[in-house]
Amino acid sequence: MTLLRVTDRGLRCEAGGFHIDPWQPVDLAVITHAHGDHARWGSSAYLCSRECEVVLRTRLGASATITALDWGERLDLNGVHVSLHPAGHILGSAQVRVEHRGEVWVASGDYKTDPDPTCTPFELVRCHTFITESTFGLPIYRWPRERDVFAEIDAWWRANRDTGRASVLFGYALGKAQRLLAGLADSDVGPIYTHGAVERLTRDYRQSGVRLAETRYASDLPKGHDFKGSLIIAPPSAAGSTWLRRFGEVSTGFASGWMRVRGARRRRALDRGFVLSDHVDWPSLIAAVDGTGAERVWVTHGTREPLVRWLTERGIDAQAMAAQWKGEEDTDPVEAAGEEIVA
Amino acid sequence: MKRFAALFAAIDETMRTNEKVDAMTAYFASADPADAAWAVYFLSGGRPKRLIPVRRLAAWAMEEASIPDWLFEESYDAVGDLAETISLLLPDAGTTIDEPLHVWVEQRVLPLATQSEDDQRTTVIEAWRRLGGVERFLWNKLITGGFRVGVSQQFVVRALARASGLDEGSIAHRLSGQWQPRADSFVKLVSPETADAEISRPYPFFLAYPLEDPLDALGPASDWQAEWKWDGIRAQVIRRGGQTFVWSRGEELVTDRFPEISNAAAFLPDGTVLDGEIMPWKDDTPLPFAQLQRRIGRKTLGPKILAEVPVVLIVYDLLEVDGRDVRSEPLSWRRAALEEILNRARCAAFVPSPLIALDSWSDADAAYARARSMSAEGLMLKRRDAVYGVGRRKGGWWKWKVQPFTVDAVMIYAQPGHGRRASLHTDYTFALWDNGALVPFAKAYTGLTDVEIRELDAWIRRNTLEKFGPVRHVKPEHVFELGFEGIQVSPRHKSGVAVRFPRMLRWRTDKRPEDADTLETLRALMTKAT
Numbered sequence: 043m044t045l046l047r048v049t050d051r052g053l054r055c056e057a058g059g060f061h062i063d064p065w066q067p068v069d070l071a072v073i074t075h076a077h078g079d080h081a082r083w084g085s086s087a088y089l090c091s092r093e094c095e096v097v098l099r100t101r102l103g104a105s106a107t108i109t110a111l112d113w114g115e116r117l118d119l120n121g122v123h124v125s126l127h128p129a130g131h132i133l134g135s136a137q138v139r140v141e142h143r144g145e146v147w148v149a150s151g152d153y154k155t156d157p158d159p160t161c162t163p164f165e166l167v168r169c170h171t172f173i174t175e176s177t178f179g180l181p182i183y184r185w186p187r188e189r190d191v192f193a194e195i196d197a198w199w200r201a202n203r204d205t206g207r208a209s210v211l212f213g214y215a216l217g218k219a220q221r222l223l224a225g226l227a228d229s230d231v232g233p234i235y236t237h238g239a240v241e242r243l244t245r246d247y248r249q250s251g252v253r254l255a256e257t258r259y260a261s262d263l264p265k266g267h268d269f270k271g272s273l274i275i276a277p278p279s280a281a282g283s284t285w286l287r288r289f290g291e292v293s294t295g296f297a298s299g300w301m302r303v304r305g306a307r308r309r310r311a312l313d314r315g316f317v318l319s320d321h322v323d324w325p326s327l328i329a330a331v332d333g334t335g336a337e338r339v340w341v342t343h344g345t346r347e348p349l350v351r352w353l354t355e356r357g358i359d360a361q362a363m364a365a366q367w368k369g370e371e372d373t374d375p376v377e378a379a380g381e382e383i384v385a
Numbered sequence: 386m387k388r389f390a391a392l393f394a395a396i397d398e399t400m401r402t403n404e405k406v407d408a409m410t411a412y413f414a415s416a417d418p419a420d421a422a423w424a425v426y427f428l429s430g431g432r433p434k435r436l437i438p439v440r441r442l443a444a445w446a447m448e449e450a451s452i453p454d455w456l457f458e459e460s461y462d463a464v465g466d467l468a469e470t471i472s473l474l475l476p477d478a479g480t481t482i483d484e485p486l487h488v489w490v491e492q493r494v495l496p497l498a499t500q501s502e503d504d505q506r507t508t509v510i511e512a513w514r515r516l517g518g519v520e521r522f523l524w525n526k527l528i529t530g531g532f533r534v535g536v537s538q539q540f541v542v543r544a545l546a547r548a549s550g551l552d553e554g555s556i557a558h559r560l561s562g563q564w565q566p567r568a569d570s571f572v573k574l575v576s577p578e579t580a581d582a583e584i585s586r587p588y589p590f591f592l593a594y595p596l597e598d599p600l601d602a603l604g605p606a607s608d609w610q611a612e613w614k615w616d617g618i619r620a621q622v623i624r625r626g627g628q629t630f631v632w633s634r635g636e637e638l639v640t641d642r643f644p645e646i647s648n649a650a651a652f653l654p655d656g657t658v659l660d661g662e663i664m665p666w667k668d669d670t671p672l673p674f675a676q677l678q679r680r681i682g683r684k685t686l687g688p689k690i691l692a693e694v695p696v697v698l699i700v701y702d703l704l705e706v707d708g709r710d711v712r713s714e715p716l717s718w719r720r721a722a723l724e725e726i727l728n729r730a731r732c733a734a735f736v737p738s739p740l741i742a743l744d745s746w747s748d749a750d751a752a753y754a755r756a757r758s759m760s761a762e763g764l765m766l767k768r769r770d771a772v773y774g775v776g777r778r779k780g781g782w783w784k785w786k787v788q789p790f791t792v793d794a795v796m797i798y799a800q801p802g803h804g805r806r807a808s809l810h811t812d813y814t815f816a817l818w819d820n821g822a823l824v825p826f827a828k829a830y831t832g833l834t835d836v837e838i839r840e841l842d843a844w845i846r847r848n849t850l851e852k853f854g855p856v857r858h859v860k861p862e863h864v865f866e867l868g869f870e871g872i873q874v875s876p877r878h879k880s881g882v883a884v885r886f887p888r889m890l891r892w893r894t895d896k897r898p899e900d901a902d903t904l905e906t907l908r909a910l911m912t913k914a915t
Contacts, residue, residue: 182460182473303464305808348459
């Protein structure tokens with residue numbers, strides 16, 4: 043039996059007696075990050091990174107039993123060594139390193155290697171078996187530089203302001219929204235407002251010491267407030283909703299890796315797409331797999347087959363892993379918008 | 386090229402017509418005429434012939450991006466557009482040097498047509514290495530003859546009108562015919578001298594509302610004129626100042642496309658404007674619309690096609706007599722004057738729209754029942770005292786369309802759509818049972834909601850049996866009620882029949898594939914139709 047295996051409750055470590063991001067309640071759940079598909083309710087005890095704790099608490103409620111580990115801190119569970127290492131996906135996102143009798147596995151959860159001011163950067167961890175995501179597992183996905191994307195957002199917002207419009211920027215409520223606010227921290231175009239789903243998590247980020255642009259909760263403002271020239275950060279599920287009416291004439295944008303493909307933007311009837319993802323693009327994904335030195339790779343999320351084949355052709359024992367994680371960016375943005383993360 | 390790419394991006398980015406027009410206006414007002422001329426050409430749907438076979442282009446792209454063919458295929462599958470797939474896969478360009486659009490087109494794109502394969506390869510790869518994101522995508526579109534942009538001709542005309550300070554009619558007129566994308570043509574296009582255009586100007590078309598109430602509610606039948614509703618191309622024929630102009634309802638000048646009509650118009654008195662329907666017509670009978678479609682796309686019309694698919698104008702109305710606008714005269718007056726003019730002109734190409742005798746509403750019911758066998762779409766009811774209005778108005782004219790034919794069919798193939806539907810499977814092929822086998826008979830891509838399309842797309846991806854390029858052969862599982870307007874024998878179709886305007890009316894989730902209709906049922910509808 044392998045050190046980790048997929049059961050009907052999720053990825054399980056038999057020897058250590060725990061699960062990683064289980065989709066059914068278990069005794070001990072090691073959580074990679076607080077997105078809804080990875081951190082589910084109902085387990086007796088949770089283990090997460092120190093950085094993740096505040097947000098996970100918001101998600102799971104006051105009664106959940108949560109133990110936090112520092113980066114790299116080792117925990118011995120029945121002779122299995124467990125430690126958490128930064129995954130760079132969102133605040134507190136961790137890779138789970140599992141070591142037993144000299145054999146090392148790393149379950150990366152969702153990750154990216156590009157810089158992100160809202161979380162600790164990805165750490166490359168050597169291992170024998172690497173479990174990787176492949177949300178954007180095709181070579182068409184290659185991210186532009188973050189500062190170029192923020193320059194585009196800035197120019198778009200400015201142009202909208204100058205024509206007397208509000209700008210509504212959609213981004214996932216946990217992670218992407220705060221990364222946008224961090225990137226806009228020094229912007230002077232106009233006031234920034236948030237949607238309720240974004241607001242709560244934004245407070246958690248601030249509490250964790252992340253520097254974000256100043257924001258106001260849009261619903262706190264009186265009816266008839268003039269939003270011209272402002273920027274509103276909202277989850278994708280707010281697109282097309284009546285909630286948007288209060289902002290008057292708006293231009294809409296969406297910040298997501300999917301925006302790399304023209305059709306994905308056009309069929310959402312958005313004015314602008316900004317290519318900004320919290321997942322690895324193809325070159326970084328290949329580099330990360332190489333860097334781990336893993337002989338065996340399990341692939342989850344998204345389009346798994348091309349990556350499995352690519353790795354297999356390079357002599358790596360790769361296989362697709364069936365998981366019920368359906369990440370915030372896992373499928374098409376249109377579908378993903380339906381399963382918004384609301385704390 | 387950068388400015389044109391920026392214009393393309395601006396048009397592509399927004400859903401707002403005004404912004405598209407504004408972006409084009411700004412471009413036309415300031416671009417070099419040599420570039421603007423090409424921009425007009427491309428934005429109006431002009432495209433060089435496909436200069437390089439797609440296969441060849443894909444092969445060079447795979448080499449340049451160092452990826453195997455299977456991964457290229459997977460990528461193409463996710464993107465749904467070859468030009469875009471290639472531009473996304475290639476490594477980022479180094480330093481880009483900007484050169485004007487006309488230089489790119491005239492010195493690089495067009496010469497590809499006569500280059501050897503090796504030279505083509507050098508040209509293409511050099512362009513890829515020099516062009517950034519949107520420009521590279523446009524380059525791929527131009528050399529594959531696939532350039533499309535989300536603006537209609539009407540908006541290009543509007544932008545040119547704004548940029549030049551001229552009215553739209555003048556611009557549309559000047560753009561008609563064999564407009565050449567050259568700097569001097571562009572200068573002429575936007576020059577302030579307008580005398581040439583005044584005389585070509587059409588009137589806005591009057592459009593009918595669908596009939597809502599029972600016939601009795603319209604008052605006495607004697608107040609009404611009934612005609613067949615024809616399924617052709619609505620058009621206005623203008624004879625002024627010794628010249629003829631034929632406008633389609635899309636405000637497009639189609640004078641050259643229908644020589645039968647434009648030649649006959651010379652026999653009309655000066656200062657005459659007719660409103661009617663261009664119909665493929667032979668031996669006093671309408672031909673199927675599909676025949677007319679064979680003519681529509683062609684730039685040059687040979688004697689063969691003119692002989693096979695002659696057209697006439699079924700004349701509905703008279704809008705101008707002796708240069709006088711008569712739209713406010715009652716229909717009864719206009720009809721009488723129309724018949725007089727056509728009698729004097731004696732042209733076979735002008736057929737006064739046949740009137741249906743209407744002594745009582747039961748005559749209308751009877752005619753409606755016969756509409757299909759007349760190859761008509763239904764009936765038009767027009768008040769005898771109605772003026773010729775502007776746009777779609779209730780009250781004066783009603784259209785009473787026959788119900789569509791319907792069958793329940795099984796989806797067997799799916800492929801991605803275009804534009805905003807690229808990378809989503811939106812174009813489906815449907816089949817009917819014939820001796821225990823499913824035989825494809827129609828393609829349809831309209832009628833579903835966005836939610837249904839996405840649901841179906843997800844299902845298609847999971848239930849693909851085989852792939853042929855972008856086309857997926859899917860498990861025969863889903864049944865749809867298809868509606869269509871016409872049906873005719875067609876040896877070119879595997880099923881032996883061709884249907885007109887097929888579209889999905891409903892997703893029959895309540896039906897299993899074995900409940901779908903048979904080809905026999907479809908053939909029986911054909912007997913009913915004729």
